[in-house]
Amino acid sequence: xxxxxxxxxxxxxxxxxxxxxxxxxxxxxxxxxxxxxxxxxxxxxxxxxxxxxxxxxxxxxxxxxxxxxxxxxxxxxxxxxxxxxxxxxxxxxxxxxxxxxxxxxxxxxxxxxxxxxxxxxxxxxxxxxxxxxxxxxxxxxxxxxxxxxxxxxxxxxxxxxxxxxxxxxxxxxxxxxxxxxxxxxxxxxxxxxxxxxxxxxxxxxxxxxxxxxxxxxxxxxxxxxxxxxxxxxxxxxxxxxxxxxxxxxxxxxxxxxxxxxxxxxxxx
Amino acid sequence: xxxxxxxxxxxxxxxxxxxxxxxxxxxxxxxxxxxxxxxxxxxxxxxxxxxxxxxxxxxxxxxxxxxxxxxxxxxxxxxxxxxxxxxxxxxxxxxxxxxxxxxxxxxxxxxxxxxxxxxxxxxxxxxxxxxxxxxxxxxxxxxxxxxxxxxxxxxxxxxxxxxxxxxxxxxxxxxxxxxxxxxxxxxxxxxxxxxxxxxxxxxxxxxxxxxxxxxxxxxxxxxxxxxxxxxxxxxxxxxxxxxxxxxxxxxxxxxxxxxxxxxxxxxxxxxxxxxxxxxxxxxxxxxxxxxxxxxxxxxxxxxxxxxxxxxxxxxxxxxxxxxxxxxxxxxxxxxxxxxxxxxxxxxxxxxxxxxxxxxxxxxxxxxxxxxxxxxxxxxxxxxxxxxxxxxxxxxxxxxxxxxxxxxxxxxxxxxxxxxxxxxx
Numbered sequence: 001x002x003x004x005x006x007x008x009x010x011x012x013x014x015x016x017x018x019x020x021x022x023x024x025x026x027x028x029x030x031x032x033x034x035x036x037x038x039x040x041x042x043x044x045x046x047x048x049x050x051x052x053x054x055x056x057x058x059x060x061x062x063x064x065x066x067x068x069x070x071x072x073x074x075x076x077x078x079x080x081x082x083x084x085x086x087x088x089x090x091x092x093x094x095x096x097x098x099x100x101x102x103x104x105x106x107x108x109x110x111x112x113x114x115x116x117x118x119x120x121x122x123x124x125x126x127x128x129x130x131x132x133x134x135x136x137x138x139x140x141x142x143x144x145x146x147x148x149x150x151x152x153x154x155x156x157x158x159x160x161x162x163x164x165x166x167x168x169x170x171x172x173x174x175x176x177x178x179x180x181x182x183x184x185x186x187x188x189x190x191x192x193x194x195x196x197x198x199x200x201x202x203x204x205x206x207x208x209x210x211x212x213x214x215x216x217x218x219x220x221x222x223x224x225x226x227x228x229x230x231x232x233x234x235x236x237x238x239x240x241x242x243x244x245x246x247x248x249x250x251x252x253x254x255x256x257x258x259x260x261x262x263x264x265x266x267x268x
Numbered sequence: 269x270x271x272x273x274x275x276x277x278x279x280x281x282x283x284x285x286x287x288x289x290x291x292x293x294x295x296x297x298x299x300x301x302x303x304x305x306x307x308x309x310x311x312x313x314x315x316x317x318x319x320x321x322x323x324x325x326x327x328x329x330x331x332x333x334x335x336x337x338x339x340x341x342x343x344x345x346x347x348x349x350x351x352x353x354x355x356x357x358x359x360x361x362x363x364x365x366x367x368x369x370x371x372x373x374x375x376x377x378x379x380x381x382x383x384x385x386x387x388x389x390x391x392x393x394x395x396x397x398x399x400x401x402x403x404x405x406x407x408x409x410x411x412x413x414x415x416x417x418x419x420x421x422x423x424x425x426x427x428x429x430x431x432x433x434x435x436x437x438x439x440x441x442x443x444x445x446x447x448x449x450x451x452x453x454x455x456x457x458x459x460x461x462x463x464x465x466x467x468x469x470x471x472x473x474x475x476x477x478x479x480x481x482x483x484x485x486x487x488x489x490x491x492x493x494x495x496x497x498x499x500x501x502x503x504x505x506x507x508x509x510x511x512x513x514x515x516x517x518x519x520x521x522x523x524x525x526x527x528x529x530x531x532x533x534x535x536x537x538x539x540x541x542x543x544x545x546x547x548x549x550x551x552x553x554x555x556x557x558x559x560x561x562x563x564x565x566x567x568x569x570x571x572x573x574x575x576x577x578x579x580x581x582x583x584x585x586x587x588x589x590x591x592x593x594x595x596x597x598x599x600x601x602x603x604x605x606x607x608x609x610x611x612x613x614x615x616x617x618x619x620x621x622x623x624x625x626x627x628x629x630x631x632x633x634x635x636x637x638x639x640x641x642x643x644x645x646x647x648x649x650x651x652x653x654x655x656x657x658x659x660x661x662x663x664x665x666x667x668x669x670x671x672x673x674x675x676x677x678x679x680x681x682x683x684x685x686x687x688x689x690x691x692x
Binding site: 050078080083146147149150153154155156190231233234237238239241242243245246249250252253256257259260263264267 | 306345348351352358359362504508509512513515516519520522523526527529530531533534539540542543544552
């Protein structure tokens, strides 16, 4: 009698615990940060899924947007010019990479006189920061614009978040007070919907060479994909090797399964 | 490693070796002729899996350390250098980072298996305690390792954990300063954490050797929890029986591991750690890695900081005295109807504690009238049960529970399982 009661109680408690945990799991992700809930679209990226890979033309368009728009304020300090020509990325040709790098002036030195000097960029250089230091970067908008090398892995939602952020600037509702110099963007949870970055993209802002319509949505997607590549430049190699490893392990497990069955056969 | 050796050197060289350094004999006795209960199930393959994971972590870690720079100015950049420029550096780092998680998945399964089948009871108390020591060392190693990439969560996690020592009465602040090597977390802290992160796995390795030694003295427990009575009827030699079964278990485990490394390498980590540490920017929500969340929940559940620290360490300390808290004569939960219920309840409580650890503490679960039931309240109830389970139910159950009849021997249970329908 007593045992049955304890049995029932413990099962009920276990079920309740699991139910509570399961029920609140989705809420956890949404409420992990205070402020308005981020609700944004999950896009069907070319790099999603175990066989996903980057769309070269999209990465090239995204790079154009980074160069013409984002790079004005945002650094990309972990990305080298040479990376633009690596396999699995935008795959610019050698001369193209050289030309891209040479458009930038890079500080080098000290020379024999002990002076620093500027020279055109080369493949081995990283993208130079638009500001001389963090203080200078913070001066214009209050906080330094974040480095974009890893941004797609440094935000929940990754490229979906970036795309949503770039396309969700809107008029502030009546109950939200936006200080002067700020903008309302409900996706920007870290600032409770108030963001210092002015809307960076608008329809038709960047001219595409490949005939893709340069709408705000298209440009936001392209630059988000590009930033996914800068954050995870080995994604394609990872997917490829992962597939091979899994095939190998599945075959090995199969062999070991039958080996185990055979060896244990005389014991059962 | 002990007992009567059945090894006979077969040629001149092995005879010569055997009378000088009987290392081939040791290997033979440990991994070939060692008798294994024939009724072990796949939950027993996790010991081998854990040994494998330790070796994986040490090998990947040693290579990563060749490229990593333990200074606050360069640590984050050196990790990115590994990810981008070192040949297959991304495989090494993702394997090492996800390997830590997989290591804990395996160790939790291994520990709960021990709890379910009563593997901690006499004569395996030392074996169990050594295991608890390995677990404690693993948590310390994982914590040190998490600090090394010098991301936001590295820095703030280190801040939270080292500040815990500040709760020690009178000397707390001095202890914290001593641990940091300064008045705040900085270069000396990172450098010593790197040193300790490199040292601890070898300590773990040493304790693992003792753990396996102790295991081979007492022999393995088994699902029915009765000792081996007749070696010929109850056991099979380790090779080929356990070797092939462990290899199969490991291979299946590696599929899960490979899935995370290659297709979801960042799903178990925190996005904050891809932002370089900034001592003036506190993240909204500081959380440890998933495997430490239950302890974090216990820590936060207590209103007093010192009390929280004591309970958190107490929740691990209680595991060390488990063999003497359990009063039941019967090992396996298969024959302990009440114990089996509270085992699952306790597992659910641990998972729920982990969930609480990942939530904002003042998050409201539900409201009754004007009273808000927050995550903190839920964590308090769960923490209470965690200790109640070990300190009250463990001793009590052995006294009031009426266990089911235990089979006479392992061989009888294997044959009986064939003849009559399984009762468990």
